Amino acid sequence: MDKIKAPKGTKDIFTPDIEKWQYLEEKIKEVFNRFYFSEIRTPIFEHTELFSRGIGDETEVVSKEMYTFKDRKERSLTLRPENTASVVRAAIENKLFDEHFPLRYYYIGPMFRYERPQKGRQRQFHQFGVEVFNDPSAEVDAEVILVAYKLLIDLGINTINVEINSVGCKNCRPDYLKLLSEKAEMESEKLCSDCQRKTKTNPLRIFDCKNKGCIEVADNLPKITDNLCQDCNTHFVKLKESLNLFEVPFFVNTRLVRGLDYYTKTAFEITSEALGSQNAILGGGRYNDLIKQLGGNEISGIGFAAGMERVILHLDKIEKKNKLKVIIVYHSENEKTASLKIAKRCWDLGLNAFIDYGAGNMKKQFKKGDRIEADFAFVIGKDEVVDSMISIKNMKTREQEKIKNEDLEKWIKKNI
Numbered sequence: 001m002d003k004i005k006a007p008k009g010t011k012d013i014f015t016p017d018i019e020k021w022q023y024l025e026e027k028i029k030e031v032f033n034r035f036y037f038s039e040i041r042t043p044i045f046e047h048t049e050l051f052s053r054g055i056g057d058e059t060e061v062v063s064k065e066m067y068t069f070k071d072r073k074e075r076s077l078t079l080r081p082e083n084t085a086s087v088v089r090a091a092i093e094n095k096l097f098d099e100h101f102p103l104r105y106y107y108i109g110p111m112f113r114y115e116r117p118q119k120g121r122q123r124q125f126h127q128f129g130v131e132v133f134n135d136p137s138a139e140v141d142a143e144v145i146l147v148a149y150k151l152l153i154d155l156g157i158n159t160i161n162v163e164i165n166s167v168g169c170k171n172c173r174p175d176y177l178k179l180l181s182e183k184a185e186m187e188s189e190k191l192c193s194d195c196q197r198k199t200k201t202n203p204l205r206i207f208d209c210k211n212k213g214c215i216e217v218a219d220n221l222p223k224i225t226d227n228l229c230q231d232c233n234t235h236f237v238k239l240k241e242s243l244n245l246f247e248v249p250f251f252v253n254t255r256l257v258r259g260l261d262y263y264t265k266t267a268f269e270i271t272s273e274a275l276g277s278q279n280a281i282l283g284g285g286r287y288n289d290l291i292k293q294l295g296g297n298e299i300s301g302i303g304f305a306a307g308m309e310r311v312i313l314h315l316d317k318i319e320k321k322n323k324l325k326v327i328i329v330y331h332s333e334n335e336k337t338a339s340l341k342i343a344k345r346c347w348d349l350g351l352n353a354f355i356d357y358g359a360g361n362m363k364k365q366f367k368k369g370d371r372i373e374a375d376f377a378f379v380i381g382k383d384e385v386v387d388s389m390i391s392i393k394n395m396k397t398r399e400q401e402k403i404k405n406e407d408l409e410k411w412i413k414k415n416i
């Protein structure tokens with residue numbers, strides 16, 4: 001029979017890679033808790049409308065990349081392509097918004113997009129991120145960027161750049177877009193055909209074009225940071241001051257406009273050059289109009305999302321927890337019962353212990369001990385059973401000692 005394979009763009013994750021995933025997840029929880037974020041878990045699938053309304057029908061994600069299907073009652077459902085819309089939906093539905101208090105959530109989990117798989121990009125991919133609602137201050141924007149920065153630095157990823165921009169608001173962006181469109185049209189003959197079209201429909205997207213001619217034109221187009229309203233400008237100045245205060249190195253990238261139209265004011269990305277070309281590890285921004293768009297009140301929001309596959313590509317060495325590993329080695333079937341009792345005591349005392357029930361001779365068992373990278377072998381032979389002792393062999397130094405059964409707890413305390 002044909003073997004069944006995992007669907008294209010999905011991956012099985014197991015040891016040793018799984019250790020990096022677990023390490024990352026632990027760090028995420030530890031760092032985010034420090035900043036008073038609490039975890040939120042939303043469903044893997046939602047009503048399709050949530051994403052078409054929340055992300056926008058015309059975006060690439062919604063129009064081309066979603067896994068949408070009908071359930072048995074003909075309802076249109078979609079595997080979540082990102083988590084912000086779901087978190088906003090959950091907060092509205094569960095009445096989590098408190099007008100007197102900011103809400104801070106973080107999430108970790110799989111997302112789904114029908115894209116061409118490549119290094120660090122899967123169809124089932126994983127993201128973590130944070131969302132802060134009901135705090136419109138520039139300081140919290142800086143704190144959200146600090147959390148992201150701190151986590152990556154704590155993970156030992158030092159090759160990162162923090163890029164920030166302001167994308168304006170509904171008061172100043174329309175005027176800027178008009179100006180941008182006019183100026184871009186004057187340079188129209190230097191632009192690629194795609195960008196020529198964008199000058200009328202969505203001139204901001206010209207900044208995303210990788211075409212050399214387009215980049216040159218884009219460099220001389222009016223900058224959004226020179227065309228902000230008073231409110232957006234004050235916010236941007238405060239953001240930069242706060243980032244300096246938090247000691248986050250950053251630079252302003254006026255080409256950074258982010259893919260989603262719901263962003264207002266702050267937009268940011270953290271990129272890395274470590275893997276050759278410059279890659280975005282995470283991105284986010286402020287979205288003050290999104291919550292209303294999804295049926296909530298006028299409540300501000302800011303957040304970011306990071307690709308876990310990309311972060312993991314940057315993790316080479318991880319701190320391994322120094323938990324003692326032990327293999328129980330027994331001489332023959334006659335010593336098996338005594339060995340099982342020792343194994344049970346090890347587990348009760350919190351040791352990582354392994355015993356191979358169909359092991360065969362002691363040499364084979366020691367080999368298995370090497371394979372699981374055991375620190376010690378607890379050896380149970382005929383004498384040990386008679387005298388209620390355990391022979392302990394250090395698997396690295398090959399040193400041996402013998403202890404009384406009842407002293408096992410004392411020994412563990414001394415050796416952990």
Ligand SMILES: [Zn+2]
Pocket residue numbers: 168169170171172173228229230231232233
């Ligand atoms: Zn504005």
Ligand SMILES: [Zn+2]
Pocket residue numbers: 191192193194195206209210211214
């Ligand atoms: Zn172009």
